[in-house]
Amino acid sequence: MHDTLILRGLQIVLVIGIITMLFIYYHQIKKTGLKWHHGGLKAFIIGFITDFGDTIGIGSFATTTAAFKVTHFLDDDRNLPGTMNAVHAVPTMFEALFFLTAVKIDWRTFIVMTVASILGALIGPRLTANWDAQKIRGVLAWMLVLAAIVMLYNIFFLPVPGMGKNALVGWQLWLGFGFNFLLGIMMTLGLGNYTPELIFFSLMGMNP
Numbered sequence: 055m056h057d058t059l060i061l062r063g064l065q066i067v068l069v070i071g072i073i074t075m076l077f078i079y080y081h082q083i084k085k086t087g088l089k090w091h092h093g094g095l096k097a098f099i100i101g102f103i104t105d106f107g108d109t110i111g112i113g114s115f116a117t118t119t120a121a122f123k124v125t126h127f128l129d130d131d132r133n134l135p136g137t138m139n140a141v142h143a144v145p146t147m148f149e150a151l152f153f154l155t156a157v158k159i160d161w162r163t164f165i166v167m168t169v170a171s172i173l174g175a176l177i178g179p180r181l182t183a184n185w186d187a188q189k190i191r192g193v194l195a196w197m198l199v200l201a202a203i204v205m206l207y208n209i210f211f212l213p214v215p216g217m218g219k220n221a222l223v224g225w226q227l228w229l230g231f232g233f234n235f236l237l238g239i240m241m242t243l244g245l246g247n248y249t250p251e252l253i254f255f256s257l258m259g260m261n262p
Contacts, residue, residue, distance in 0.1 A: 072147050105145040113248030135243050160221030170231040174238020226258050
């Protein structure tokens with residue numbers, strides 16, 4: 055019963071978040087006079103492919119960064135992190151609605167890790183807002199290299215699914231909090247957290 059109440063509460067929060075974000079999008083698009091057909095089809099194709107990557111553990115930030123660069127989607131690299139955080143918000147909340155009932159969740163681990171990411175994401179823009187475009191390009195380049203490495207690790211070294219525990223306890227939970235706090239900061243620079251978290255959980259002996 056307790057778990058059911060938590061699940062329903064999270065689902066309500068996610069639905070409210072989706073509705074709120076859609077309202078913000080509509081308001082900003084109307085305010086700026088943005089036309090849907092300006093890059094809309096290109097954006098849809100990129101988003102469909104990269105958000106699908108989320109659902110299989112690849113993540114979407116590194117792949118979106120690469121797609122934006124190849125297609126010259128943005129004129130200024132300084133707009134890249136903010137753009138990705140905005141456009142992936144609603145799809146990620148939809149994904150969460152499905153995954154909350156599709157996988158076994160330890161609520162304490164879930165809440166602690168989520169709060170850590172939020173705190174990191176709140177602090178991240180204050181640390182990186184004044185970075186110049188060249189520095190952003192350098193960071194994104196290294197993050198793409200890191201993403202490639204962790205994807206290869208994901209393919210060749212992760213344990214077989216179905217083994218391991220489903221929760222972090224003791225010092226591992228504190229380590230997870232610190233790890234996700236740093237990932238929250240990194241997300242504001244355009245690095246996703248799906249694959250790094252999958253590797254972290256596997257190293258902690260959890261079921262990937």
